[in-house]
Amino acid sequence: MILFKDCLGRNIRLTDNRWEHILTRDEMSEQKEKIRETLLTPDRIKKSKHDSEVLLYYRLYEKTPVTKKYLMVAVKVENGVGFILTSFFTDKIKAGETEWKR
DSSP, rough: EEEETTTOOEEEEEEHHHHHHTTGGGTTTTHHHHHHHHHHOOSEEESSSTTEEEEEEEEEEESOOOOEEEEEEEEETTTEEEEEEEOOOOOOOOSSSSSEOO
């Protein structure tokens, strides 16, 4: 298990099981540092439209294994502690309520 901090000071866990899930996308194999950066200094945090306890952290990267993309990190927050559900590169930020913006 890896422990990260987010921009709001919360502890965010990444379990071995979730990391294995993330690695099903080949482009994510060397992206732990970008995941850490996205949690610590996101461009925007959105609330999931499907689960009120899930926050979607986005940060734009000019260079990724799949060109210029946002990295999205989905985090479930329970009792002030978060754990990463998934992470991947995407073209755009999803619609929905903004929780935090840089």
